[in-house]
Amino acid sequence: MTTTTLRHSPTASNLLRSELIKLRSLRSTYWAAALTVLSIFLMSSGLILAVSVVPADVNPDPGAVILDQAGETPSVTTLAFGYSFAQYVVAILGVLIISAERGPGLLNMTLAAVPQRTPVYTAKLLLSGAVGFGLGLVASLISFFSVQPALAGLGLGADIRDVQSIQVILGGSVYLGLIAVLSTALGALFKSTASGGGVMLGLLLFAPGLVGLIPGIGGFLSQILPTSAGRMLYQPVGTVGWSTVLTGLFILLGWAVISAVIAGVLFKRRDVT
Amino acid sequence: MIEVTNLTKRFGETTAVDDISFTVQPGKVTGFLGPNGAGKTTTMRAIAGLNLPTAGTTAVNGKAMNRHASPMHELGVLLDANDVHPGRTAQAHLEALAATHGMGRTRVLEVLDATGLADVAGRRAGTFSLGMRQRLGIAAALLGDPASFILDEPINGLDPDGVLWVRRLLRRLADDGRTVFLSSHLMSEMAQVADHLIVIGRGRIIRDSTMAEVLDAGTDQTRVLVKATDPGRLAEALAAPGVTVTRTDSGGLEVIGLEAVAVFTAAAAQGNPLHELTTSTASLEEAYMSLTRSAVEYQTSPDGQEGSTP
Numbered sequence: 001m002t003t004t005t006l007r008h009s010p011t012a013s014n015l016l017r018s019e020l021i022k023l024r025s026l027r028s029t030y031w032a033a034a035l036t037v038l039s040i041f042l043m044s045s046g047l048i049l050a051v052s053v054v055p056a057d058v059n060p061d062p063g064a065v066i067l068d069q070a071g072e073t074p075s076v077t078t079l080a081f082g083y084s085f086a087q088y089v090v091a092i093l094g095v096l097i098i099s100a101e102r103g104p105g106l107l108n109m110t111l112a113a114v115p116q117r118t119p120v121y122t123a124k125l126l127l128s129g130a131v132g133f134g135l136g137l138v139a140s141l142i143s144f145f146s147v148q149p150a151l152a153g154l155g156l157g158a159d160i161r162d163v164q165s166i167q168v169i170l171g172g173s174v175y176l177g178l179i180a181v182l183s184t185a186l187g188a189l190f191k192s193t194a195s196g197g198g199v200m201l202g203l204l205l206f207a208p209g210l211v212g213l214i215p216g217i218g219g220f221l222s223q224i225l226p227t228s229a230g231r232m233l234y235q236p237v238g239t240v241g242w243s244t245v246l247t248g249l250f251i252l253l254g255w256a257v258i259s260a261v262i263a264g265v266l267f268k269r270r271d272v273t
Numbered sequence: 274m275i276e277v278t279n280l281t282k283r284f285g286e287t288t289a290v291d292d293i294s295f296t297v298q299p300g301k302v303t304g305f306l307g308p309n310g311a312g313k314t315t316t317m318r319a320i321a322g323l324n325l326p327t328a329g330t331t332a333v334n335g336k337a338m339n340r341h342a343s344p345m346h347e348l349g350v351l352l353d354a355n356d357v358h359p360g361r362t363a364q365a366h367l368e369a370l371a372a373t374h375g376m377g378r379t380r381v382l383e384v385l386d387a388t389g390l391a392d393v394a395g396r397r398a399g400t401f402s403l404g405m406r407q408r409l410g411i412a413a414a415l416l417g418d419p420a421s422f423i424l425d426e427p428i429n430g431l432d433p434d435g436v437l438w439v440r441r442l443l444r445r446l447a448d449d450g451r452t453v454f455l456s457s458h459l460m461s462e463m464a465q466v467a468d469h470l471i472v473i474g475r476g477r478i479i480r481d482s483t484m485a486e487v488l489d490a491g492t493d494q495t496r497v498l499v500k501a502t503d504p505g506r507l508a509e510a511l512a513a514p515g516v517t518v519t520r521t522d523s524g525g526l527e528v529i530g531l532e533a534v535a536v537f538t539a540a541a542a543q544g545n546p547l548h549e550l551t552t553s554t555a556s557l558e559e560a561y562m563s564l565t566r567s568a569v570e571y572q573t574s575p576d577g578q579e580g581s582t583p
Contacts, residue, residue, distance in 0.1 A: 007343045025361045108353065271323065272324070
């Protein structure tokens, strides 16, 4: 106790390291990470791998099946199946980054150590985004390369250096990163994992089907939902064009920034509960 | 030093803390005493910067907590021993907190050692008893080697060894010149450890004085317990203005307002043999009860004076 401790401050790098220690020291993180990677891998490469192992006398033209199901560019189009499933896992992980700390009261300890609050919140958002992006990227690369031998045999392979391959893989990973940021902001805004996660799942899962029913503006609203914007971002650019890809990116950035700012202001101003 | 100035905190319609001011001096252990719901935790959370005041200010070592560049080196906080993630090991919990201020594993191992948790450092906090969690909470408060401490009921759930250990720790911290502010709802516990006492009831400060003064105030009434052959006749003889005589369950009399000698003399004068004559001073708990009781009376008085706000 008599040790003289050097006086350090909660700098950005210190706070990021603290958040990383928290993330790494919980088992649930590894489950969520594994589930994200596995879901992208299974959903995106499952079709191609399944078709490629079916005997030729049952399915004489596997290439036709793939083209029928996944379009002209199956290497990247199939990744979309993975992203649209992995988004739920990433959303829950993003909410948990803050709600798992609030639930047991640990947030008291964290914010007593850093009473300025906003630096902690920012570190959580950054880490959340980085984890979402990183998991998306790793899973995309695994999926991409695992289906190339089968696709190459059918003459449908793609090169990772193609602009379109890079755009889809980075687009999907950025999408998952921004979904994670949005989820962490909602996790800060709501008091419990259930409410934060519930709103996030509602936004991803039910809103696309419901807002379209609103007369007049329903069509416009359903286009600016995160899920729609995400699809614009990670659909192959050769099919949709750059303006669509960039529009999707900006809509998603809007969601992430606006929610992060609103939740951040309230996070600083409200009592810690 | 911890300063609370005109602090008011409302939660909706409820006023948890009502315009309180006090200063906690360094070099002493200051007890914060009050019944459950009196506003102790609300006040401590406001000092730590977790609750934002409705009005008034709090300062630790001269500044509000959110204005300090190195908060963990200013204030060590234990608010609730359960403020840990049950799935995280004790060591990881402390490492995450230490990392916010760039403190590494070495410091974490030091405080684990100092709090007797070194052997269970790798165990998940969810498996800890309340006593072990209190130690973990104290370890977290010690991490930054801060100049001031606030500890909310740190003795709850500790075994007798642990209680003794906390008392010695608090004494050592105060002797080091640090500010130590701890809350409890148990007067007896405070009497063992605190030099100074701040008593709160219904969100207001009732008493702010040295422990010695509080003890003196509590002992100004001597009670005489007496068993006489004929208690009824003795009771009549003792009756006088300023003297209260009540029958106890065991058939004796409890006399307040007379010295033991006077009771003995009165009994001897009427030839009424005594079987038992003992004196007791009002206990600390009773002193405390009388303090908080008056606060309740003050609060509920419909035409309360001294600037009470409706």
